[in-house]
Amino acid sequence: MKILKTIEELKEVRNNITEGTIGFVPTMGALHDGHISLIKQARNENDTVIVSIFLNPTQFLPGEDLDNYPKKDEADKKICEMCKVDYLFMPDTSTMYEKEEVLIKAPNKSYILEGASRPGHFDGVLQVVLKLFNLTRPTNAYFGKKDAQQLTLIQQMVRNLFLNINIIPCDIVREKDGLALSSRNVYLNNEQRQEALKISKSLTKAGQLIGKKEFDVKTIKATMKEVMNSLDIEYIEVVNKDFEPIDTIELKNTIILVVARFGNTRLLDNLWV
Template sequence: MQICKTPVDLQALKAQNIGFVPTMGALHAGHLSLIERARAENDFVIVSIFVNPTQFGANEDFSTYPHPLEKDLELCAKAGVGAVFTPQADSLYPFKEAISLNPPKDLLGFEADLRPGHFNGVLQVVLKLFNLVRPTKAYFGQKDAQQLLIIQRMVQDLFLPVEIVPCPILRDFDGLALSSRNVYLSPEQRQLALKIPKALNTIHEAYKAGITQGTNLLALGQEILSPLEVQYLSLVNRQLIPLEHIEPNNSLILVAVRVGTTRLLDNLWL
């Protein structure tokens, strides 16, 4: 496995049919599932490990975000990754003022409202990484649903020669969606956080039983989540337009909850 620390190192790689998994490190089984799929569908896999400063707000956890780089590199090597890109911020942002991208207004709201500028930073770094890696396919988890939809739009709008491959949410033994931020949770907070998958499962079961009205489904979820700080629980379509009823194969239940000081995202694709 090659370790590339600079854009020059990365661009020197001679590989075709590249599967790319962009990450911020602190790798878990969810990341490894993306790597496994990338390996199955491509000749060569590149993983990036970079905690991108431009997508963090002033009061967010950039300075405390976990950085277990040696452990991450070991996991990548065991998973059969061909190369890992581990840049420093100044190599990806060589100018004092970087060119920025604005996410499309019709895909804003939710995380964009709660984290102003977040998706500008996401698009900025993802476009840089795509230009450096030149992947055939890039793999993103569906847990960050709004991010996935915005990146798909960027690829379509800018005619980027890469296929975005959405991958299912992977959950821990207790049902909690895997996230690098789960390490912030105390044992007591983790038990509270389990209300999130319970609420989504309850909504899903109600939908399968024939309930399609959004207000009824969301009320079931709110009842379970009520002890927690719910930042949003919403029914939208794949264009993030609010829905009154489930549209099969075009609906999303989005949820963001704060447990202690930790924000957790989850969703249900219907």
Template sequence: MFIRNQLEILKTIKELKSKLILIDGSLGFVPTMGALHKGHLSLLKSARKENEILVASLFLNPKQFSPDEDFHNYPRNIEKDISIFSDSGVDFVFMPDEDQVYPKGFSTFINNLEGGVFEGEFRDRHFEGVLTVVAKLINIVNPKRIYLGEKDAQQLFLIKKMLEDLNFDVIVRPVETIRESNGLACSSRNSYFSRKEFVDAGNIYQSLLKVCTLWKEGENDSSRLKQEFQKNLEKLDDMEIQYVEIVDPDTFKIINSLKNIKKSILIVAVIFKGIRLIDNIILD
């Protein structure tokens, strides 16, 4: 039985594997890119409850950022992140340098045909980078369970599909989206907003709720539901809607009519005050 003494930070694959091979017990894994927030805390809490050993990774994956995105400006606060990991009961943090994950000559990437739509349409090769790093981290850590947030709905779908298609022996535990007091989904990028912008960004979730209400009142036409979302955000300055779609959670195919549909997901991506945000709401 594993008894935790204190958090250990491991920077190489060899170091991590040499520790884990000596330990018996169920292992939970929470992959992160750092800049931890309340959403990450929920993942860690869920993993800590269910497993004897908890491993988290802290790796800002350059392969999932396209050239015009904010990789170099992405929030970083390693000292704060380590403190959060420790307080959350993490046993081991895997914090590799880029050359550990992508050594010289690395050229193999995982892709999925469904990764070119929605997020993939606006973020070139994003999911290629996500799927590849998640596959590598699972192979390195060898967890029984991996914990992923439901906020990134398409990412969650694609990771589950990859694990199924490639016969990974790992259980996916989706964790409910954690929100700020105004409904804005927790995100590392929320720190970019001024106080007023942060408050106004809460209208995204309020608009999702209005669509949900309209659907519960009997509206089944997807185009009308999407129009309701757009209408509610028109009043905000500097708000650009990149996509609004209703999809099947099991296939991520677009649904045009919700008649006789038991469960669907409304997925959205917007740019507000120059900050790109995604969110979703389940219609069931």
């Protein structure tokens, strides 16, 4: 595995790849089994694999956890080596951004749900992802379904800007007890960690109801709230894959989204129906 730190190094490497498919996995580091599953899928499906680790400041709002975000560079390098990554791109902020930038504006649906409490967050996400796409020019790029709104917006950006990239959605990876893997899980104390299991339990309950032909969204949301009655729920929403609210479950076109807070930590999870 070769570690790249500069734009020039990455451009030289990319220009020398003239054959085969390129799989790309963008991350912010603190890699866990969820990231590893993306990297392994990219490795299985492509001739060359590029992973980026860049803690992107433009997607953090004032007061958020940018400064405290977990940073595990040495462990991350070892993980990428074990996963047989070909190139690991690890730029710093001055490499990726100039003092004045051309900005990317996310569409209106970026200001609901995650965007409602984090206005401008998705502008920063799309800005850095587009930069990384332009640098790596991948055949396939891999994103987890856990960040469902982010995934949908990246898919739209690829369509709208006519980017010749396949976006590959990857299933959520969970702990054995059901908690969705997240770099922010390390912020939870033991009591919060146990309470957080109610998030995935509520989604399991929703899936069971849908399996019994219960398609009324109000009923499903009410049942989920009962399961999570002791949690600080930020939202439970049911949308179609265009992120439009729906009243009735549409099979193969529905996402059930949950966010709950544990102190200063927000955990999100979802179920694709």
